[in-house]
Amino acid sequence: LSLIYGVMGVLNFAHGALFAVGAYVVATSLAGQTVGIGGFLLAALVGAVIVGALGFISERAIFSRLYAQGHVINLLASYALMLILDGLIIITFGPGIYQTRPPQELTAPLRVGGVILPSYAVFLIVVGLTVAVALWFMLDKTMLGIRIRAVAHDRITASALGVRTRWVGAGVFAMGTALAGLAGALAAPQLTVAPGLDAVYIIQSFVVVIVGGLGSIWGALAASIGLGLITSFLITYAPGWEAYGMYIAIAVVLLLRPQGLFGRTKLQGA
Numbered sequence: 001l002s003l004i005y006g007v008m009g010v011l012n013f014a015h016g017a018l019f020a021v022g023a024y025v026v027a028t029s030l031a032g033q034t035v036g037i038g039g040f041l042l043a044a045l046v047g048a049v050i051v052g053a054l055g056f057i058s059e060r061a062i063f064s065r066l067y068a069q070g071h072v073i074n075l076l077a078s079y080a081l082m083l084i085l086d087g088l089i090i091i092t093f094g095p096g097i098y099q100t101r102p103p104q105e106l107t108a109p110l111r112v113g114g115v116i117l118p119s120y121a122v123f124l125i126v127v128g129l130t131v132a133v134a135l136w137f138m139l140d141k142t143m144l145g146i147r148i149r150a151v152a153h154d155r156i157t158a159s160a161l162g163v164r165t166r167w168v169g170a171g172v173f174a175m176g177t178a179l180a181g182l183a184g185a186l187a188a189p190q191l192t193v194a195p196g197l198d199a200v201y202i203i204q205s206f207v208v209v210i211v212g213g214l215g216s217i218w219g220a221l222a223a224s225i226g227l228g229l230i231t232s233f234l235i236t237y238a239p240g241w242e243a244y245g246m247y248i249a250i251a252v253v254l255l256l257r258p259q260g261l262f263g264r265t266k267l268q269g270a
Helices: 002-009 017-030 037-061 070-091 121-140 143-153 155-160 165-190 198-213 215-235 242-256
Strands: 110-112 114-115
Touching: 002 143, 002 165, 002 198, 002 215, 017 037, 017 070, 017 198, 037 165, 070 198, 070 215, 114 121, 121 143, 121 198, 121 215, 143 155, 143 165, 155 165, 155 242, 198 215, 215 242
Parallel strands: none
Antiparallel strands: 110 114
16 A cells, blocks of 8 residues: 555555455465465465456556546545445355465464464564565665656656656556455455455555555554554453554554654655
């Protein structure tokens, strides 16, 4: 969500629905079976590729025609796309509830000293950090990243200098949506996959990017970790208040630092 906004200036309301598609792909393909980590990751990658393709198609068919129309029109277009995807999810997967299990290798708890940790949760943290570092390396250390940052800084000048801005935009959209699909696919074992899943996820996503700072990759990472810790603390020491933790955090941040913790409006080098 931060990647797409930082480069393309689009707050994508359909992000939650794309997350849900990734979760549905894994939940339906595995059908409640416990498989090895190889089979699970293959299903997750298939989900990410499918969602990335949906993102690429939607950018070429819809958003590429609307960038000059301003944020409001793009926001409405993404909301319409969300409604379409919600309908397609029900048509494709049905109104039923799906559940799946973590890979066999990640079902046993992990003991670190005297602390017992759920191994799948540790796996998700490792994957999340790995993706964040890979994204940072791509944006800051590669020619593709230089082109992406050039488009984020000044689309017209980048085009004049020979950057194929429309394909960079489509690639960024595909990359951002593929990451949403991957997140949904990996989160599926911890979720009840059912219609309406996207509504919960998109609220959490917007809270994270607003607290972290719109367009800041590292801000989104820091905010997601911080909000996760706050939620876990409240679940343990103040049961019943965890639902309010995110909203209290966003209220405090908006009062003290309206631009977010990292305060970027355009994607820049981390």
